[in-house]
Amino acid sequence: MPSQQPRSSILSTAGGPSISSSSSPKRRDLSPSPSSDPKRVRSEYTFSSSTMAMSAKMQGKRPVGAPDIIDLTGSSSFHTTMSINNNIALHPHLGPKRLVVKNLKPVRSSGVDNYYSRTTAELDNALTAIFQGRPTAQPMVSLYRGVEDLCTRGKAEAQELADRVRQRLEKWLQSDDMMGMLIAEASAGGVREGGEEEVRFLTRVIDKWKQWSEKILTVRQVFSYLDRSYLLAHRPGTKDQHGQKLEGLNDMGITLFRRVIFGRGKGDASAPVGNAVLRGVCRLITMGRENMEFDSGLLRDAIAVLKLFQGYTRFFEPRFLQESHQYFEEYARLWASSLKLSDYIRGVKRLLDREEHNCNFYNHDSTTKRQLLEDARRVLIKNYSEKLLHSGDVANLLDQNDVDSIGGLYQLLTLSDLQKELKGPWEEYIRTTGTAIVTDKTRGDDMVKRLLLLRRALDVMIRDALHQDEVFVYALRESFGQFINDKKATSAWNTGTSKVGEMIAKHIDMLLRGGLKTLPPSLLSDVKDRANAEASGLAATADEDAELDRQLDAALELFRFIEGKDIFEAFYKKDLARRLLLGRSASQDAERSMISKLKSECGSNFTHNLEQMFKDMSLARDEMVSYKEWLQATNRKTGRIDLSVTVLSQGAWPNFPEANISLPKEVWEQHSVFELYYKTKHTGRLLTWKHNQAHAIIRARFNKETKELLVSASQAAVLMLFNTAENGILTYAQILYSTQLPGPEIDRTLQSLACGKVKVLTKHPKGKEIKETDTFSVNGAFTDQRFRIKINTIQLKETKEENQQTHVKVASDRQFETQAAIVRIMKSRKVLGHAQLVAEVINQTKARGAVDPADIKANIEKLIEKDYLDREDGNYVYQA
Template identity: 30%
Template sequence: MAANERKTIDLEQGWEITQKGIMKLKNILEGLPETGISSEEYMMIYTTIYNMCTQKPPHDYSQQLYGKYRESFEEYIMSTVLPSLREKHDEFMLRELVKRWENHKSMVRWLSRFFYYLDRRFIARRSLPPLNEVGLTCFRRLVYQDLKVKVSDALISLIDKEREGEQIDRALLKNILDIFVEIGMGQMDYYENDFEAALLKDTAAYYSRKASGWISEDSFPDFMLKAEECLKREKDRVSHYLHSSSEPKLLEKVQHELWSECEAPLFVTWYSGYRDLLKDSEVENLSRMVRVFSKVLPFLDPLANIFKQHVTDEGTDLVKQAEDEADSRKVFVRKLIKLHDKYVAYVNERFQNHILLHKAFKEAFEALCNKGVGGSSIAELLATYCDDILKKGSGEKLGDEATEEMLEKVVKLLAYISDKDLFAEFYRKKLARRLLFDKSANDDHERSILTKLKQQCGGQFTSKMEGMVTDLTLAKENQTSFEEYLSNNTNANPGIDLTVTVLTTGFWPSYKSFDLNLPAEMVKCVEVFREFYQTKTKHRKLTWIYSLGTCNIIGKFEPKTMELIVTTYQASALLLFNSSDRLSYSEIMTQLNLTDDDVVRLLHSLSCAKYKILNKEPNTKTIAPTDHFEFNSKFTDKMRRIKIPLPPVDEKKKVIEDVDKDRRYAIDASIVRIMKSRKVLGHQQLVMECVEQLGRMFKPDFKAIKKRIEDLITRDYLERDKDNPNLFRYLA
C-alpha cells in the first residue's frame, strides 16, 4: 500500500497495541512468567507509534503519546513500586530500592526505544524534556522525594555501625549512593543536600562523642594514633562507597571535631605549648598531628608562627656562636647546611610539605640567610666555603660524591639569598685564583657547580664564570703555540722559561695593572711574547697584570743554593740586589715604580715574615719609609724549595664596590628597557617593575632606583611630565 493510502490509526487502538508491550515489560520486571519481547513485537510497537506521530492533523497524536509515556511510569510506580518499598524497612528497604531503580532504568530504556520517534521529531521541535529525562524525573518525584529521608537515615545508621566495627554490605551502600548521584542527572545537589549534609552532621556528633571519651582515658600519643586511624578509615569509606567529592568535607569535619575536643587538654594536660612539640623527641607526635589536623587553621596558623620562630631562633644561635666563640666561617656554613637539611626533612617528610609550614620555614631561612655574620654576608661565606671544598690542599677532605652533595646544598642555600650578585662576584674572584694559580682540585666539580648555579639562577648568572673556564682552556692552547713558535724561531729566545696566560678582559674580575719597572731579563720575555702574539692577531691589545704573576728564582746563599717561589713583584725587588748590596725603601720604590702600599707588602714578606731573605735596618716588625735593606747571604732553611707568600689583600671592599657599580648599570638598563616598551609610566609602577625585573639577582634599594631615574633624566633618556612630576616619558 502506498504511504498516502495508509490507514489512519486512532488513539485508543494504537495505545492498546503499545500497552500490551508495556504490560509485558512490567511482568518481566516483576519476575512473572513471561516470554521476552521479540523483535517482531518491538517493531510492531515502534511502527504503530511512528504512524500515530506522522498522521496528518487532527490524527497526529504526538502530544498525547508524550503524555501517555509519562503516565505509564506514574501508574506503574503508584500501583507497584511505592507499595513494595513502603512495606520494607532499613536494609531490606535499601535492597528493594536498588532493585526498583535498576528496573526503572531498564523500563526507561525500553520505552524510550518504543517512543524513539517522539524524541527525534516532536521533542526536538517543541524543546521539551527528552524521554529519558521524563522517565527518570517520574522516579525522582514519586519515589525518591517520598523516601529520601528514610533512605538517608538507613544509610547513616549502617555507616555508624561500620564505624563501631560491624561488618556491613558496602556494595549495597555504593549502589544506593549512586542513585543519589544519578537522580541529579549531572548535578550533585540531591547527593549533597539529601544525604551528604546529614552525614556530615552525624559525623561531627559521632567524633565529638568518641574524642571526649578518648581524652579521658588515653595519653596524647594514643589519642593521636586513634585519630589518625579514624581519618584513614573515613578515607577508605570514600574509596569504597561515598562519592569522591565528599572526601575533603568529611575529613575536614572529622579533623575539626577531634581538634575542638583535644585543643584544651593539649596545652593543659599533655604539653605546655607548641614549643614542647617541636623538640626532636616529640617529632613523631608532631608529624602525626600535622597529618591529622592538616585542614584545621586554628591549629596550623599558630604552629606555623611558632615553627618560623623556632627555626629563626636556632639560626640566630648559630650566628651568635660564630661571633662569640670565633667559630671558623667554614664551621658556621657546615652548621647552617645541617640546620637547613634538618628542617627541610621536617617540612617535606614530617609536615607533608604543607603549604603553611613550608612558607614559615622559607621565610625563616630567608631572614637568616640575609643576615650578616661578624661583618661578613652569608653570600660571601658561601662563596668562601665553595672555595674551601674546591681548591687543592684545603682542610675539607671530601670524596667526589660528598663534594657534589655539599655543592648542591650550598646552591640550595643561595636560593634564600637576595644579593645573589654579591655571591657571584665573591665566587668569581675565588674561581679566578683557583684557575690562575692551578689551585682547582677537580675540573669536573668546577663545571658541576656552574651547571647547578645556572639551573638555580639562570644563564646570565654564570656566563662570565663559564667564560673564565673556557678562557683557561684557550690559554693552554695558546701556550702550546708559543712553545712551538720558540722552537721554530731560534733568534726568539726569552732566556728563561716563560708561561703566559692570555685572558679575555670582560670575563675576569678587574685587576690593577701597574707599570712595574721590570728587570731586564723579564723585559726581554715580554717583548718575545708580544712579537709572537702579533703573529696571531693585530687587533687585540695585551695588558700585563704583574700582580698575578709568579717566578721561580735561584737564591745563592752561603749555606746552600735554594729555589724561591715568589710573585713577580717580589722577584723584581730581589733582582735589584744583584747589582746593589744595600738599598733604601725610597730607592726600591723608585726603581720598581710601585705605590707605597705595594712596596710595604712586598718588603714585609721578604724581611719581616717567616722567610727573611733581606735583612732590614732597623730590625723591627714593621716597614717604614726610612728603612734600609740588604741581601741576607746567611739565610737557610731545611727545604731546598720554598714559597714566599705575599700578605693577602682584603678584597671584600673591592668586591662590594664592583657589585655596587654593576648594580647601577643593571638598574639603568632595567629602567631604560621598561620605559622603551611602555613609553610613559608613573614613578611607583616604574619602581615596582624594576624591582621585579632585577629581583632574581639582587634586591634593589628604592632610593638607589630613584637616584638612577634622576641620573637618566639628566642624561636625556627620560623626562618628567610637565603637569605631573610623578610621570616619566621615554626619550628615544
C-alpha cells in the first residue's frame, strides 16, 4: 500500500481552557486521494498571516504578537503543548492561540502508480476466476473498492476499464469449448430438422445462457461502480472514443451472447445457431399441440430468451405465425373430411382456448396473441362458415338438444362476428319441426304437448347456449307464428279453422282438470327457472300452484301466436262448461286466474260470457238453497233422490246438443217438483233440460260390498233398468227401447259400463265392441279399493260429430263477423276501393280469426245482393 499521508493538527482556544484538535482528510487512510495529482501534494492546513513567515526568516525570532511555533517532530512537543495549554488557562485575555505545523513530507507518486497497476491485475485475475467458476483471490469488497478507485481517478481510466471488461467477455465467449461446439454443430447441419435433436440443441443453448447469466451477474457485482458511475450514466446510444456503444454490463452480456446466436446484422436470421434455436422452439410448440410430452419450462425460458435477444419480433414471431396458420388449415381440412359438426365445434373451441392459454402462459407478446387468434378464427370459423351454418347439421344438434354444441357454435361465430348468421338455420329448423307437429294427424292429441316441448327446448337453448340473444328470441316468435297460422296446417285437418287453437283449448282443459300430473316431467321447471322466478319476485316454481300457473302461461304463449282466436274461444267455452257442470276443476283459483289472463290478453269482450258462466254457477247454488227451503216449507218429500239443478243463462253458455233420454220414474217426479217451484218464483221463464250434461251418484250393492258410482245421466238410466230386470239380464234391444237413447250414444254408454276399466256390467259374449246381439248383466263379483268410483270417462269424450259441428259453427260465425265488419267500414267511409276494403276488413277481423281474401270478396257479393253495397266506377258504395 502507498505510504500514509501525514496529518497536521490545529489546536485552538476560544473562551475556555480546553484544547480541541480537528483534521479534514478528504479520503480514507488506506488510499491516496484519486482526485489529487500524486506529483503535487499540498498541505490541507491553513497558517497565519505573512508576517509570521517573514519573522520566521528573520534571525529565527518570533515577532511580537505572533503565534507560538511548535516543532511536532521534536521530542518535547508534548510538553510544549501542555505548556501552551496551561498558559491559555492562566491568561484567558490573551485570546486563541494557533499551532503551526512544519516539516510535512510529500507522498511519492511511484507508490500511487503501483497501487493502480496492482488493482488492475487483481481485477483481471478475478475475471479469470469468475469465468472458470473459481473463487476470487481477493475479497469481493476489496475488488469493488479497487474498481471504485480506478473509476474515480479519471474518465480515461474508467473507459479503459470498461474496454478491458468487454474484451475479456468477448474472448471468453470465443474460447469457450461448449459454445464452440454449439456453433460448429449448427453450422455443420448437425441439428436435424423435425427431430429430437432440435429440442436437445435448444436445451444446451438455454443452459449455456443460464451459465453465462450467472457469470455476468457476478461480474456486475464486482464492477457495479463502473456500471453505475460511467456506463449507465450516459444516455442510450452514446458511443465511446473507439466508436463502441456504451452499454451497461447486463446489456453488454446480452449483446455479446446475442451476436453468437443471431450474428451481428439486424437481418441475419439465417445464423446457424439462431436458426436451430428457432426450430427447437417451434418444435416444442408443435409437440404441445399434438399432446406429446415436452418440457414446458424450457419453452417458457426459450421465449423469454428470444425476447431478451430482440429476436422474438424479428425472427420468431413470423415463423411461429406461419407454422400456426398451416396447423389451423390442416385441422380444418381434417374436420371437413371426417368429423361431425359437434366434434368440430368442441375441437375448435378446445383449440382456441388452448392457444389463448399458451399465449398467456408462455408470455407471448400481446400482438402475437392477437394475430394468432385472429388467424385461427379466420381459418377455422370464417373460412368454414358455410359448413358451420349448414341447416341440416344445425338441425341435428337442435333435435338432439345438444346445448353444449349449440353454445359452442354460437361462441365460435361470435368470435368472427357471424352469430347473426345462425338465425337462418334456427328459423328453418323451427318452421320445419313445428309444421311437422301441427300436420301430424296420427298424434293430434299430443300436438300441444309436443309444441310446448319444442318451445321449452328452444327456450332453454336461448337461455343456456345463446346468451339470451334477442335476435333468436324474436326469430323464435316469428317462426312459431308462421307455422301455426300456415294454411297447410288448416288444410291438413280439413276443418277450415285453426286446429292448433282447438288443441290449445283442450290442453288447458286437461291442465285445469288433472293438474301437473298430466304433464311430462321435461315440461316442468328446472332449477334455473325457479331461481329466475324468485329473483324476479315471483313465487318459487317448486310450489304446485305456481308451477301450474307457469304451465298455463306457457300454453297462453302458444295462444298468442294464433290468428284465429275464435276457435279457441268456442272450444274453451265448451270445456269450461263441462268442468263447471261436472265439478271437474282441479282448482277454482286456477280457473279464475286463467280467465284473468285471457281478459288481459284479449279484452273484456272475449271473456264476458266466460265470467257470466261463473256467475251462473254461483246463482245456481243460491237457487238450490232456496229450493231446499221451499221443499221444507211445503212439506214435500223427495224420497231417496237428492236432486240438484243448475240453471244457466242460455246466451252465455255453449249450445249443447239435444239428447232424448227416458229417465227413471223417480227422477221425473223430482223434475216436475222443481219446475213447479221455479215457475212459482220466476214468471215468464222457460226451462230446457239438458240431460246429456247431467251426472248422478248411484249407490250399488254387489255380492261382497256396496259402492257409490259417479256416472252420467245416460249411464244412470241404464243401470237403473237392472233393478227391475228379470233374472238380472237385459238385451241390447231392451236397453235401447227403455232409455230411448240414440244408437251411438247407447253404444258409448254400454262400452263405458261393461268394457272400460271399471266393469260394473258383464257383457255376453266377452269383447270390446258393442253389438246388437249382446246381452248384459250386473257384475256381482265386482270389487274395488275405492268407495266412490268414477266411470264416466268415455262419456266425457267429445265425439267427432260434435267436434266438426263446432268448427262449422265457428266458420259460419266468422262469415257473419266479416259481413258486419264490411258494413261498419263502408258506413263510415261511404265509398271505397276493393283493395282498401279488403285490407281494412283483414285488419279488423284478424284478432278473431284470419279471413281469406276470397271469403271477403264472397261476403261483399252477398252484401251487394242484400242491397247493403253497390258498385260505381270500380268502387264500392254504401247504401243507406
